Amino acid sequence: MTNSVGISAQLDFDAWVKLKQAHLEQVLDRVLPSADLIPTTLHSAMRFSILGGGKRVRALLCYAAAEVYIQDTSSTDISLTDNAACALELIHAYSLVHDDMPCMDDDDLRRGKPSCHKQYDDATALLVGDSLQSLAFSAISQTSPSQNAQQQLQMLHILAKAAGSLGMAGGQAIDLSSVGKPLNQTELETMHRLKTGALIEAAVLIGAASAQPEASINNAEILALTRYAANIGLAFQVVDDILDVEGDSSILGKTAGKDANNNKPTYVTLLGLEAAKTYAKQLHDEALSALKPFSTQALRLQQLADFIMHRRF
């Protein structure tokens, strides 16, 4: 596998993103069962649901957090980071497939393509999500003699907790139960901290851990990374809500105006459009402030905060 972290420090941000996205695509392609393996429809549908699209924000955060600790990686084995990035995107993709199903958000469009249950059927979409989740844990539990198993187990445990009922799936449950209900800002934030924030936080912490297989990261650094992740996680959601109002479906690759039309509480409906933009900027500033102790080592994390803030899709 090409080690793409080593040469990346010299690249501008856009080139780094493209390089990482292309690299991850290769890793995912290798980890996913071939489409001609039985059951072929399930494997085709799994590949359809994750390959060839997506911003890969969680994987980018994972790589960026790893680069805080691995500056010169030309001689470093980054397979642990690759497996972690891959697992994060598998969990994210499974959640999108299930969220789009008729009994959940009932969305026909995803990443500019039909959603999985539209392209295939509901039963296949259910099994695709289930299988992508299993594959995430299979990918991140791959062992190699050079790896520190204790560290790897901790990464895996962070991922499992972030995905479950006290994380992403729990946030989705709160989201579903909140349709049509007036939520205050604290309740809305609790929902998003679980639904989106938990996996984004996991991405940063697992990425950092993947680059430190032999040593522990000190507590102050974990706190700083967690603070960064919490703020960009919320910023990501606030920007999402703004794009739901201002965005263009053809650029977004999903149906704009969906949340507002579904009577879902959003930062825009709660705060108003301008105040939501101001809030996103505050969160962005907080995230950058959290990175100060890392100085230039956190370049990619800083750039990702900017990217999340200014994205149009």
Added chain:
Amino acid sequence: MTNSVGISAQLDFDAWVKLKQAHLEQVLDRVLPSADLIPTTLHSAMRFSILGGGKRVRALLCYAAAEVYIQDTSSTDISLTDNAACALELIHAYSLVHDDMPCMDDDDLRRGKPSCHKQYDDATALLVGDSLQSLAFSAISQTSPSQNAQQQLQMLHILAKAAGSLGMAGGQAIDLSSVGKPLNQTELETMHRLKTGALIEAAVLIGAASAQPEASINNAEILALTRYAANIGLAFQVVDDILDVEGDSSILGKTAGKDANNNKPTYVTLLGLEAAKTYAKQLHDEALSALKPFSTQALRLQQLADFIMHRRF
């Protein structure tokens, strides 16, 4: 936690099963988030879907395989076996919740109670299954200083592969696509080896591995345990198909005659009732034969083969 393996060698089989089932119930109760934790409906539904019922065959197999290697465990920490047994039952329970959903088997009755989507709703059932799967990997990745992380990672990897598209979920996909189609015995077996067999095989191998944290099990033993598991896995399914015809819904705790009514291929429709019974006996004999190298250490595995063969529910 009470160490219940140590005293179990003196117990008769029924008492051992009851002890293990009760012990596992405690472990599950501890691992599952409390029903008063937010999101409360999701957590209540998760507990509803796994606590208070079920034969716990996979957990029993896991404990029985551990007892091949731990005969006198009065001073042994069996938390690794507990976590593995718990994870196996969490994966099994998630698969039942999803299988019962309207887009899959559409079954209203499970373990004598309403199935999860009937008691709650489809969206909750979807998230319950998703969350139980995450929780399985969270449970089995719990670390303690006394454990061998490398061995634990291998156990986890076996579980993830057994659950995914090349195991249980893949078998379910083949099952769904085979409704109304004539399958030959090889195709039917491929389906069941994935759908039921993969997790049963994982239960035996993970259970054995959980009791051998410091040393490797030799290849001949792994092959013998795999052969045992493959045969009882198929026997389990053949007996299931026989019970679908001969069983009583009130004892089964699920709808008898469901598979036949749904025009699903079964061993009974393929072979006829008497030949299916003969085949179950052959598989049972094969399973016992595989255990010969272990002599009396494999007592519980032998008894479980008998239990699977002669069960009425």
